[in-house]
Amino acid sequence: MQKFSALELFRQGLSGQSGWRPQWRNPEPKAAYDAVIIGGGGHGLGAAYYLAKQHGLRNIAVLEKGWLGGGNTGRNTTIIRSNYLFDESAALYDHALKLWEGLSQDLNYNVMFSQRGVLMLAHTVHDVQVFKRHVHANRANGVDNEWLSAEEAKAFCPPLNIQPNMRYPVLGGALQRRGGTARHDAVAWGYARAADALGVDIIENCEVTAIRRNAAGAVEAVETTRGVIKTPKIGVSAAGHTSVVLGMAGVRLPLESYPLQALVSEPIKPVFPCVVMSNTIHAYISQSDKGELVIGAGTDVYTSYTQRGGLHINQHTLEAICELFPMFRRMRMLRNWGGIVDVTPDRSPIIAKTSVPGLYVNCGWGTGGFKATPGAAHTLAWTIAKDEPHPINAPFTIERFRDGFLIDEAAAAAVAH
Amino acid sequence: MLLITCPYCGPRPELEFSHGGEAHIARPEKPSELSIEDWTQYLYLRANPKGLHAERWRHLHGCARFFNALRDTTTDQFVATYKAGEPRPTGGAA
Numbered sequence: 034m035q036k037f038s039a040l041e042l043f044r045q046g047l048s049g050q051s052g053w054r055p056q057w058r059n060p061e062p063k064a065a066y067d068a069v070i071i072g073g074g075g076h077g078l079g080a081a082y083y084l085a086k087q088h089g090l091r092n093i094a095v096l097e098k099g100w101l102g103g104g105n106t107g108r109n110t111t112i113i114r115s116n117y118l119f120d121e122s123a124a125l126y127d128h129a130l131k132l133w134e135g136l137s138q139d140l141n142y143n144v145m146f147s148q149r150g151v152l153m154l155a156h157t158v159h160d161v162q163v164f165k166r167h168v169h170a171n172r173a174n175g176v177d178n179e180w181l182s183a184e185e186a187k188a189f190c191p192p193l194n195i196q197p198n199m200r201y202p203v204l205g206g207a208l209q210r211r212g213g214t215a216r217h218d219a220v221a222w223g224y225a226r227a228a229d230a231l232g233v234d235i236i237e238n239c240e241v242t243a244i245r246r247n248a249a250g251a252v253e254a255v256e257t258t259r260g261v262i263k264t265p266k267i268g269v270s271a272a273g274h275t276s277v278v279l280g281m282a283g284v285r286l287p288l289e290s291y292p293l294q295a296l297v298s299e300p301i302k303p304v305f306p307c308v309v310m311s312n313t314i315h316a317y318i319s320q321s322d323k324g325e326l327v328i329g330a331g332t333d334v335y336t337s338y339t340q341r342g343g344l345h346i347n348q349h350t351l352e353a354i355c356e357l358f359p360m361f362r363r364m365r366m367l368r369n370w371g372g373i374v375d376v377t378p379d380r381s382p383i384i385a386k387t388s389v390p391g392l393y394v395n396c397g398w399g400t401g402g403f404k405a406t407p408g409a410a411h412t413l414a415w416t417i418a419k420d421e422p423h424p425i426n427a428p429f430t431i432e433r434f435r436d437g438f439l440i441d442e443a444a445a446a447a448v449a450h
Numbered sequence: 451m452l453l454i455t456c457p458y459c460g461p462r463p464e465l466e467f468s469h470g471g472e473a474h475i476a477r478p479e480k481p482s483e484l485s486i487e488d489w490t491q492y493l494y495l496r497a498n499p500k501g502l503h504a505e506r507w508r509h510l511h512g513c514a515r516f517f518n519a520l521r522d523t524t525t526d527q528f529v530a531t532y533k534a535g536e537p538r539p540t541g542g543a544a
């Protein structure tokens with residue numbers, strides 16, 4: 034791997050920046066691997082990286098039907114925080130947040146992780162009570178989260194409108210200072226480059242179309258658009274397509290796939306210092322380093338695989354944004370898009386073994402799994418390597434639905450469904 | 451926004467409707483006799499197909515009645531809408 038550093042940048046400058054090599058290889062798929070990851074988003078690429086780095090599995094591949102990060106990794110609004118309510122979730126999301134804090138160094142890749150603070154607004158008495166409960170629960174779990182009055186919220190985010198005559202006035206907010214954003218593409222590319230350097234084959238334009246199982250029922254091979262690949266272990270990290278992929282092995286999951294949309298404005302000078310989210314009126318916003326306002330909307334009401342969704346969903350969100358931040362009222366939106374998110378009944382993910390030997394799944398991240406990328410990847414790799422979960426992902430099984438151990442994060446999951 | 455044909459009222463904009471999830475999931479007649487696996491299946495497991503999906507809609511801001519629809523989740527096109535209690539239409543070239 035060609036290491037990135039200021040010195041290297043200087044050295045390349047002397048030769049007109051002509052000495053840079055591709056950041057990862059473009060190999061042909063081999064006939065067999067020790068493990069295969071389905072899905073080249075941040076979660077899948079990260080899992081391959083941790084499998085190679087921490088568990089010594091080097092003869093492995095990531096199979097991606099499109100291009101790296103072309104799924105939800107490259108479509109999300111990049112909000113990172115860990116202030117979820119329950120102990121299990123706090124442990125999982127904060128595990129991820131701690132990995133984020135060292136990720137650029139670990140990968141030798143600038144993922145532009147920026148802890149600019151995530152402010153979640155309360156607009157009703159109910160919101161205030163719920164968020165205060167979250168603040169206390171988070172602190173008991175060692176996760177930073179603090180309550181701000183409306184005036185304190187405005188001091189933290191000056192563009193915020195706290196006039197009492199708003200339709201949904203701001204009554205205060207919960208602030209996680211360690212929260213923030215990261216560069217979505219860089220996360221996929223950074224993991225891909227680091228995994229490739231450890232020998233992982235990253236294979237794009239390779240759609241898995243079937244999963245073969247042996248007489249004992251265990252996984253044996255995947256059929257792909259680039260041929261049959263033998264493997265005793267498969268980790269699925271296919272986000273909105275998880276039901277489709279696991280269906281290939283006859284496994285049904287408590288998942289439904291919905292469109293979730295986002296949009297960005299024309300770029301402007303830096304005006305917005307943090308991330309602001311409002312569950313109640315369905316809006317979240319930050320400003321990218323390019324200057325665009327990055328705005329996230331809610332899910333559509335129906336399941337779909339179209340990566341589109343209705344325009345009225347965006348309109349609803351923009352109405353909320355214009356009321357919260359009147360100075361943005363005349364801004365023009367540059368583009369909008371959708372991703373397909375896999376939602377569980379309790380809004381918590383599944384990172385677990387399945388009923389099929391050798392088949393592991395990481396899914397159900399729904400509208401909020403970017404923040405968990407390093408943690409999901411790390412615990413999925415552990416689960417695949419050891420054939421048992423890490424203590425952090427142990428509660429996030431498929432069986433929790435059967436056994437009644439739901440981890441109900443509907444209130445913390447931010448987008449109302 | 452989708453244009454949805456209520457079997458009672460005709461085509462109306464999506465905003466008049468609420469979505470009721472997968473169709474044809476009958477509440478078990480005798481829940482107390484159900485195995486834990488069947489109960490899990492009834493409560494939580496969904497087909498979530500990429501392709502034709504039989505789903506419930508409710509014309510909330512219209513006649514307020516529930517009905518079913520067959521929709522292709524790869525295009526969001528409706529193949530058919532039909533009254534609750536009627537069987538899922540067969541075929542449907544989508």
Ligand SMILES: Cc1cc2nc3c(=O)[nH]c(=O)nc-3n(C[C@H](O)[C@H](O)[C@H](O)COP(=O)(O)OP(=O)(O)OC[C@H]3O[C@@H](n4cnc5c(N)ncnc54)[C@H](O)[C@@H]3O)c2cc1C
Pocket residue numbers: 071072073074075076077096097098099100101102103104105106107108109110111112113239240241242270271272273274278293294295329370371372373374398399400401402403404405
């Ligand atoms: C609009 C939007 C906004 C969001 N905002 C946030 C946010 O602010 N904060 C946050 O934490 N999360 C957010 N999320 C959620 C977040 O994007 C996802 O939870 C996360 O990126 C999932 O990562 P992943 O690597 O599992 O999935 P993906 O990046 O979707 O990767 C899955 C990959 O699997 C591939 N695949 C699927 N089927 C196959 C197959 N058969 N064979 C081979 N490859 C296959 C797909 O092509 C895809 O590249 C948002 C999502 C959307 C859509």
Ligand SMILES: [Zn+2]
Pocket residue numbers: 456457458459460509512513514515
């Ligand atoms: Zn009607």
